[in-house]
Amino acid sequence: MTGFDGSDADHDPGDPAGRATDEPVAESRAPADERQPVTFSREGIRAGLLTCLPVAVGVGGYGVAFGMLARRAGLSVAEAALMSATVLAGAAQIVAVELWAEPLPVATIVLTTLAINLRYSLMGAALGPWLERLSPGRSYGSLLLMADENWALTMRDLKSGSGRGAFLLGTGIAMWCFWVASTILGAAAGGVIGDPARYGIDFVLAAVFVALAAELWEGRSTLVPWLVALATAVAAAELVPGRWYILLGGLAAAAVEVILHDR
Amino acid sequence: MIAEGALALDPLVVGVILAMALVTALTKVGGLWVLRRIEVSERLEAGLSVLPGAIVIAILGPELAAGGPAEWGAAGVVLLVMWRTESILLSLCGGVGAVVLFRALV
Numbered sequence: 001m002t003g004f005d006g007s008d009a010d011h012d013p014g015d016p017a018g019r020a021t022d023e024p025v026a027e028s029r030a031p032a033d034e035r036q037p038v039t040f041s042r043e044g045i046r047a048g049l050l051t052c053l054p055v056a057v058g059v060g061g062y063g064v065a066f067g068m069l070a071r072r073a074g075l076s077v078a079e080a081a082l083m084s085a086t087v088l089a090g091a092a093q094i095v096a097v098e099l100w101a102e103p104l105p106v107a108t109i110v111l112t113t114l115a116i117n118l119r120y121s122l123m124g125a126a127l128g129p130w131l132e133r134l135s136p137g138r139s140y141g142s143l144l145l146m147a148d149e150n151w152a153l154t155m156r157d158l159k160s161g162s163g164r165g166a167f168l169l170g171t172g173i174a175m176w177c178f179w180v181a182s183t184i185l186g187a188a189a190g191g192v193i194g195d196p197a198r199y200g201i202d203f204v205l206a207a208v209f210v211a212l213a214a215e216l217w218e219g220r221s222t223l224v225p226w227l228v229a230l231a232t233a234v235a236a237a238e239l240v241p242g243r244w245y246i247l248l249g250g251l252a253a254a255a256v257e258v259i260l261h262d263r
Numbered sequence: 264m265i266a267e268g269a270l271a272l273d274p275l276v277v278g279v280i281l282a283m284a285l286v287t288a289l290t291k292v293g294g295l296w297v298l299r300r301i302e303v304s305e306r307l308e309a310g311l312s313v314l315p316g317a318i319v320i321a322i323l324g325p326e327l328a329a330g331g332p333a334e335w336g337a338a339g340v341v342l343l344v345m346w347r348t349e350s351i352l353l354s355l356c357g358g359v360g361a362v363v364l365f366r367a368l369v
Contacts, residue, residue: 076272077269079271087284106282120293153317233321
Protein backbone atom coordinates (compact mmCIF):
# COMPACT_ATOMS: atom_id res chain seq x y z
CA MET A 1 0.00 0.00 0.00
CA THR A 2 2.99 2.31 -0.44
CA GLY A 3 2.07 3.37 -3.97
CA PHE A 4 0.47 6.78 -4.43
CA ASP A 5 -2.31 7.22 -6.89
CA GLY A 6 -2.48 10.36 -9.01
CA SER A 7 -4.81 12.35 -6.79
CA ASP A 8 -2.70 11.94 -3.67
CA ALA A 9 0.47 13.07 -5.42
CA ASP A 10 -1.38 16.14 -6.71
CA HIS A 11 -2.58 17.17 -3.29
CA ASP A 12 0.52 16.62 -1.20
CA PRO A 13 2.62 19.69 -2.18
CA GLY A 14 -0.29 22.07 -1.71
CA ASP A 15 -0.92 21.06 1.85
CA PRO A 16 2.22 21.37 4.01
CA ALA A 17 0.35 22.58 7.09
CA GLY A 18 -1.74 19.43 7.29
CA ARG A 19 1.23 17.15 7.92
CA ALA A 20 1.54 17.66 11.67
CA THR A 21 -2.06 16.75 12.46
CA ASP A 22 -1.82 13.75 10.15
CA GLU A 23 0.76 12.02 12.26
CA PRO A 24 -1.48 9.73 14.34
CA VAL A 25 -3.16 8.50 11.17
CA ALA A 26 0.17 7.80 9.50
CA GLU A 27 1.30 5.96 12.61
CA SER A 28 -1.74 3.70 12.70
CA ARG A 29 -1.15 2.84 9.05
CA ALA A 30 2.48 1.93 9.54
CA PRO A 31 1.91 -1.74 10.52
CA ALA A 32 0.36 -2.32 7.10
CA ASP A 33 3.72 -1.52 5.55
CA GLU A 34 5.47 -4.19 3.51
CA ARG A 35 8.36 -4.41 5.98
CA GLN A 36 6.12 -5.92 8.65
CA PRO A 37 5.71 -9.62 7.82
CA VAL A 38 2.33 -11.28 8.37
CA THR A 39 2.65 -14.80 9.71
CA PHE A 40 0.16 -17.64 10.06
CA SER A 41 1.23 -19.70 13.06
CA ARG A 42 -0.11 -21.94 15.79
CA GLU A 43 1.01 -19.23 18.24
CA GLY A 44 -1.21 -16.71 16.45
CA ILE A 45 -4.22 -19.01 16.72
CA ARG A 46 -3.49 -19.55 20.43
CA ALA A 47 -3.15 -15.81 21.12
CA GLY A 48 -6.43 -15.08 19.32
CA LEU A 49 -8.27 -17.86 21.14
CA LEU A 50 -7.09 -16.73 24.59
CA THR A 51 -7.72 -13.03 23.91
CA CYS A 52 -11.22 -13.77 22.69
CA LEU A 53 -12.22 -16.05 25.59
CA PRO A 54 -13.65 -13.32 27.89
CA VAL A 55 -15.47 -11.76 24.94
CA ALA A 56 -16.77 -15.17 23.86
CA VAL A 57 -18.14 -15.72 27.37
CA GLY A 58 -20.01 -12.42 27.02
CA VAL A 59 -21.24 -13.45 23.60
CA GLY A 60 -22.41 -16.67 25.25
CA GLY A 61 -24.97 -14.66 27.21
CA TYR A 62 -26.24 -13.33 23.91
CA GLY A 63 -26.28 -16.87 22.47
CA VAL A 64 -28.45 -18.06 25.35
CA ALA A 65 -30.87 -15.25 24.51
CA PHE A 66 -30.85 -16.26 20.84
CA GLY A 67 -31.48 -19.91 21.70
CA MET A 68 -34.48 -18.95 23.80
CA LEU A 69 -35.89 -16.69 21.07
CA ALA A 70 -35.37 -19.38 18.43
CA ARG A 71 -37.16 -22.00 20.52
CA ARG A 72 -40.04 -19.58 21.12
CA ALA A 73 -40.23 -18.94 17.37
CA GLY A 74 -40.75 -22.67 16.81
CA LEU A 75 -37.29 -23.90 15.85
CA SER A 76 -36.08 -27.14 17.39
CA VAL A 77 -32.88 -27.22 19.46
CA ALA A 78 -31.12 -28.93 16.54
CA GLU A 79 -32.30 -26.28 14.08
CA ALA A 80 -31.22 -23.41 16.34
CA ALA A 81 -27.80 -25.07 16.81
CA LEU A 82 -27.47 -25.64 13.05
CA MET A 83 -28.19 -21.96 12.42
CA SER A 84 -25.59 -20.81 14.94
CA ALA A 85 -23.00 -23.28 13.61
CA THR A 86 -23.40 -22.34 9.92
CA VAL A 87 -24.52 -18.69 9.92
CA LEU A 88 -22.52 -17.36 12.92
CA ALA A 89 -23.96 -13.83 12.80
CA GLY A 90 -25.74 -12.81 15.99
CA ALA A 91 -27.79 -9.81 14.92
CA ALA A 92 -28.96 -11.44 11.68
CA GLN A 93 -29.96 -14.65 13.48
CA ILE A 94 -31.97 -12.78 16.12
CA VAL A 95 -33.80 -10.76 13.48
CA ALA A 96 -34.40 -13.90 11.39
CA VAL A 97 -36.15 -15.74 14.22
CA GLU A 98 -38.19 -12.61 14.88
CA LEU A 99 -39.36 -12.84 11.25
CA TRP A 100 -40.08 -16.58 11.65
CA ALA A 101 -43.75 -17.33 10.94
CA GLU A 102 -46.08 -19.88 9.38
CA PRO A 103 -45.75 -20.14 6.38
CA LEU A 104 -42.04 -19.37 6.40
CA PRO A 105 -41.28 -16.00 4.64
CA VAL A 106 -38.19 -17.47 2.95
CA ALA A 107 -37.27 -14.54 0.66
CA THR A 108 -37.73 -11.95 3.42
CA ILE A 109 -35.57 -13.90 5.84
CA VAL A 110 -32.73 -14.50 3.36
CA LEU A 111 -32.73 -10.91 2.02
CA THR A 112 -32.83 -9.43 5.53
CA THR A 113 -29.91 -11.66 6.49
CA LEU A 114 -27.99 -10.37 3.47
CA ALA A 115 -28.78 -6.74 4.35
CA ILE A 116 -27.76 -7.06 7.98
CA ASN A 117 -24.56 -8.88 7.09
CA LEU A 118 -23.41 -6.66 4.22
CA ARG A 119 -21.37 -4.82 6.82
CA TYR A 120 -19.14 -7.92 7.04
CA SER A 121 -17.84 -7.04 3.56
CA LEU A 122 -16.63 -3.70 4.89
CA MET A 123 -15.19 -5.36 7.96
CA GLY A 124 -13.42 -7.99 5.86
CA ALA A 125 -12.05 -5.25 3.63
CA ALA A 126 -10.79 -3.40 6.71
CA LEU A 127 -8.71 -6.51 7.52
CA GLY A 128 -7.46 -6.54 3.92
CA PRO A 129 -4.05 -4.90 4.41
CA TRP A 130 -3.01 -7.93 6.50
CA LEU A 131 -5.16 -10.80 5.20
CA GLU A 132 -4.35 -10.16 1.53
CA ARG A 133 -0.80 -11.27 2.25
CA LEU A 134 -2.01 -14.72 3.33
CA SER A 135 -3.00 -17.52 0.97
CA PRO A 136 -6.63 -17.46 -0.24
CA GLY A 137 -7.46 -20.61 1.73
CA ARG A 138 -6.16 -19.19 4.99
CA SER A 139 -7.61 -15.69 4.60
CA TYR A 140 -11.07 -16.69 3.30
CA GLY A 141 -11.25 -19.61 5.72
CA SER A 142 -10.53 -17.28 8.66
CA LEU A 143 -13.08 -14.75 7.39
CA LEU A 144 -15.85 -17.37 7.52
CA LEU A 145 -15.48 -17.36 11.32
CA MET A 146 -15.59 -13.56 11.52
CA ALA A 147 -18.27 -11.93 13.68
CA ASP A 148 -18.53 -8.40 15.07
CA GLU A 149 -16.70 -9.00 18.32
CA ASN A 150 -13.74 -11.06 17.15
CA TRP A 151 -13.29 -8.80 14.13
CA ALA A 152 -12.83 -5.82 16.46
CA LEU A 153 -10.32 -7.76 18.60
CA THR A 154 -8.43 -8.80 15.47
CA MET A 155 -8.31 -5.23 14.13
CA ARG A 156 -6.82 -4.10 17.43
CA ASP A 157 -4.18 -6.84 17.39
CA LEU A 158 -3.15 -6.36 13.76
CA LYS A 159 -3.11 -2.56 14.05
CA SER A 160 -0.68 -2.89 16.95
CA GLY A 161 1.73 -4.44 14.46
CA SER A 162 1.74 -7.99 15.83
CA GLY A 163 1.71 -9.47 12.33
CA ARG A 164 -0.26 -12.47 13.62
CA GLY A 165 -2.32 -13.39 10.57
CA ALA A 166 -3.81 -16.41 12.35
CA PHE A 167 -5.24 -14.26 15.16
CA LEU A 168 -8.63 -14.00 13.41
CA LEU A 169 -8.87 -17.79 13.12
CA GLY A 170 -8.10 -18.22 16.84
CA THR A 171 -10.72 -15.68 17.89
CA GLY A 172 -13.17 -17.24 15.43
CA ILE A 173 -12.74 -20.71 16.96
CA ALA A 174 -13.45 -19.31 20.44
CA MET A 175 -16.50 -17.43 19.14
CA TRP A 176 -17.87 -20.45 17.28
CA CYS A 177 -17.56 -22.82 20.24
CA PHE A 178 -19.25 -20.47 22.71
CA TRP A 179 -21.89 -19.32 20.22
CA VAL A 180 -23.00 -22.85 19.35
CA ALA A 181 -22.81 -24.14 22.95
CA SER A 182 -24.74 -21.19 24.37
CA THR A 183 -27.37 -21.48 21.63
CA ILE A 184 -27.98 -25.12 22.60
CA LEU A 185 -28.09 -24.13 26.29
CA GLY A 186 -30.59 -21.33 25.65
CA ALA A 187 -32.77 -23.42 23.34
CA ALA A 188 -32.81 -26.42 25.67
CA ALA A 189 -33.37 -24.49 28.90
CA GLY A 190 -35.28 -21.54 27.44
CA GLY A 191 -38.57 -22.19 29.14
CA VAL A 192 -36.98 -22.35 32.58
CA ILE A 193 -35.19 -18.97 32.47
CA GLY A 194 -38.18 -16.82 31.54
CA ASP A 195 -37.70 -13.15 30.67
CA PRO A 196 -34.05 -12.46 29.66
CA ALA A 197 -34.41 -8.75 30.61
CA ARG A 198 -34.69 -9.70 34.29
CA TYR A 199 -31.06 -10.80 34.37
CA GLY A 200 -29.72 -8.07 32.10
CA ILE A 201 -28.91 -10.66 29.40
CA ASP A 202 -30.45 -8.37 26.79
CA PHE A 203 -27.81 -5.76 27.68
CA VAL A 204 -24.79 -8.03 27.10
CA LEU A 205 -24.42 -7.16 23.43
CA ALA A 206 -24.61 -3.39 24.04
CA ALA A 207 -22.05 -3.76 26.84
CA VAL A 208 -19.69 -5.67 24.52
CA PHE A 209 -19.85 -2.87 21.99
CA VAL A 210 -19.35 -0.10 24.54
CA ALA A 211 -16.21 -1.92 25.72
CA LEU A 212 -15.00 -2.37 22.14
CA ALA A 213 -15.64 1.31 21.35
CA ALA A 214 -13.51 2.25 24.36
CA GLU A 215 -10.71 0.10 22.92
CA LEU A 216 -11.01 1.39 19.37
CA TRP A 217 -10.88 5.06 20.42
CA GLU A 218 -7.68 6.50 18.95
CA GLY A 219 -7.87 10.04 20.24
CA ARG A 220 -9.19 13.19 18.62
CA SER A 221 -8.78 11.98 15.03
CA THR A 222 -11.52 9.45 15.79
CA LEU A 223 -14.06 12.08 16.86
CA VAL A 224 -15.32 13.33 13.48
CA PRO A 225 -15.87 9.93 11.82
CA TRP A 226 -17.58 8.61 14.98
CA LEU A 227 -19.93 11.58 15.22
CA VAL A 228 -20.80 11.13 11.53
CA ALA A 229 -21.41 7.41 12.10
CA LEU A 230 -23.55 8.12 15.17
CA ALA A 231 -25.71 10.80 13.54
CA THR A 232 -26.16 8.76 10.34
CA ALA A 233 -27.00 5.55 12.18
CA VAL A 234 -29.52 7.14 14.57
CA ALA A 235 -31.24 8.97 11.70
CA ALA A 236 -31.21 5.89 9.44
CA ALA A 237 -32.59 3.65 12.20
CA GLU A 238 -35.61 5.97 12.33
CA LEU A 239 -36.11 6.29 8.57
CA VAL A 240 -34.98 3.00 7.02
CA PRO A 241 -36.46 -0.40 7.92
CA GLY A 242 -34.23 -3.26 9.02
CA ARG A 243 -30.58 -3.00 9.99
CA TRP A 244 -29.35 -0.86 7.09
CA TYR A 245 -28.34 1.82 9.57
CA ILE A 246 -25.24 -0.17 10.56
CA LEU A 247 -24.01 -0.23 6.97
CA LEU A 248 -25.02 3.40 6.31
CA GLY A 249 -23.33 4.68 9.48
CA GLY A 250 -20.08 2.90 8.66
CA LEU A 251 -20.09 4.01 5.01
CA ALA A 252 -20.87 7.65 5.89
CA ALA A 253 -17.95 7.78 8.33
CA ALA A 254 -15.58 6.18 5.80
CA ALA A 255 -16.77 8.59 3.07
CA VAL A 256 -16.18 11.63 5.29
CA GLU A 257 -12.71 10.33 6.19
CA VAL A 258 -11.87 9.85 2.50
CA ILE A 259 -13.08 13.39 1.67
CA LEU A 260 -11.24 15.01 4.60
CA HIS A 261 -8.10 12.88 4.15
CA ASP A 262 -5.84 15.70 2.88
CA ARG A 263 -6.61 18.16 5.67
CA MET B 264 -34.51 -34.38 29.92
CA ILE B 265 -34.52 -33.44 26.23
CA ALA B 266 -37.91 -32.16 25.17
CA GLU B 267 -39.76 -34.00 22.45
CA GLY B 268 -38.97 -32.68 18.98
CA ALA B 269 -35.75 -31.03 20.16
CA LEU B 270 -33.75 -32.90 17.54
CA ALA B 271 -36.28 -32.41 14.72
CA LEU B 272 -34.89 -31.08 11.43
CA ASP B 273 -37.56 -29.80 9.05
CA PRO B 274 -36.24 -29.88 5.43
CA LEU B 275 -37.61 -26.40 4.62
CA VAL B 276 -36.17 -24.91 7.81
CA VAL B 277 -32.78 -26.50 7.09
CA GLY B 278 -32.94 -25.08 3.55
CA VAL B 279 -33.63 -21.55 4.83
CA ILE B 280 -30.82 -21.85 7.39
CA LEU B 281 -28.36 -23.00 4.72
CA ALA B 282 -29.44 -20.14 2.42
CA MET B 283 -28.82 -17.72 5.30
CA ALA B 284 -25.41 -19.34 5.83
CA LEU B 285 -24.56 -18.99 2.13
CA VAL B 286 -25.37 -15.27 1.84
CA THR B 287 -23.59 -14.61 5.14
CA ALA B 288 -20.47 -16.44 3.94
CA LEU B 289 -20.54 -14.38 0.73
CA THR B 290 -20.64 -11.11 2.71
CA LYS B 291 -17.82 -12.27 4.96
CA VAL B 292 -15.39 -13.16 2.16
CA GLY B 293 -16.72 -10.61 -0.38
CA GLY B 294 -14.92 -7.56 0.99
CA LEU B 295 -11.47 -9.13 0.76
CA TRP B 296 -12.26 -10.71 -2.61
CA VAL B 297 -13.02 -7.27 -4.09
CA LEU B 298 -10.02 -5.73 -2.34
CA ARG B 299 -7.66 -8.29 -3.90
CA ARG B 300 -8.76 -7.16 -7.37
CA ILE B 301 -8.47 -3.39 -7.07
CA GLU B 302 -5.59 -1.04 -6.29
CA VAL B 303 -6.20 0.65 -2.92
CA SER B 304 -5.06 4.26 -2.59
CA GLU B 305 -3.78 5.72 0.66
CA ARG B 306 -6.91 7.85 0.74
CA LEU B 307 -9.25 4.83 0.52
CA GLU B 308 -7.16 3.05 3.13
CA ALA B 309 -7.70 5.98 5.52
CA GLY B 310 -11.43 5.58 4.93
CA LEU B 311 -11.24 1.84 5.63
CA SER B 312 -9.23 2.47 8.81
CA VAL B 313 -12.10 4.38 10.46
CA LEU B 314 -14.61 1.63 9.64
CA PRO B 315 -13.97 -0.48 12.76
CA GLY B 316 -14.93 2.19 15.28
CA ALA B 317 -17.57 3.73 13.02
CA ILE B 318 -19.46 0.44 12.64
CA VAL B 319 -19.29 -0.20 16.39
CA ILE B 320 -20.72 3.28 16.98
CA ALA B 321 -23.37 2.74 14.29
CA ILE B 322 -24.51 -0.48 16.01
CA LEU B 323 -24.45 1.15 19.46
CA GLY B 324 -26.05 4.53 18.71
CA PRO B 325 -29.60 3.46 17.83
CA GLU B 326 -29.50 0.68 20.45
CA LEU B 327 -28.68 3.11 23.26
CA ALA B 328 -31.02 5.75 21.83
CA ALA B 329 -33.83 3.19 22.10
CA GLY B 330 -32.91 2.49 25.73
CA GLY B 331 -33.48 4.66 28.78
CA PRO B 332 -31.58 6.09 31.78
CA ALA B 333 -30.87 2.57 33.09
CA GLU B 334 -29.15 1.51 29.84
CA TRP B 335 -27.27 4.82 29.52
CA GLY B 336 -26.07 4.62 33.11
CA ALA B 337 -24.95 1.01 32.61
CA ALA B 338 -23.11 1.99 29.40
CA GLY B 339 -21.32 4.62 31.49
CA VAL B 340 -20.35 1.94 34.02
CA VAL B 341 -18.92 -0.22 31.20
CA LEU B 342 -16.83 2.74 29.98
CA LEU B 343 -15.63 3.50 33.48
CA VAL B 344 -14.61 -0.09 34.28
CA MET B 345 -12.99 -0.43 30.85
CA TRP B 346 -11.03 2.79 31.38
CA ARG B 347 -9.89 1.70 34.84
CA THR B 348 -9.16 -2.00 34.26
CA GLU B 349 -8.99 -2.53 30.45
CA SER B 350 -10.70 -5.87 31.09
CA ILE B 351 -13.63 -6.71 28.83
CA LEU B 352 -14.93 -9.40 31.18
CA LEU B 353 -14.99 -7.07 34.21
CA SER B 354 -16.63 -4.37 32.10
CA LEU B 355 -19.34 -6.79 30.95
CA CYS B 356 -20.06 -7.97 34.49
CA GLY B 357 -20.16 -4.36 35.72
CA GLY B 358 -22.46 -3.31 32.88
CA VAL B 359 -24.90 -6.21 33.26
CA GLY B 360 -24.95 -5.82 37.06
CA ALA B 361 -25.51 -2.08 36.69
CA VAL B 362 -28.36 -2.46 34.21
CA VAL B 363 -30.21 -4.88 36.50
CA LEU B 364 -29.68 -2.53 39.47
CA PHE B 365 -30.66 0.64 37.58
CA ARG B 366 -33.77 -1.00 36.11
CA ALA B 367 -34.86 -1.93 39.63
CA LEU B 368 -34.29 1.65 40.82
CA VAL B 369 -35.77 3.58 37.87
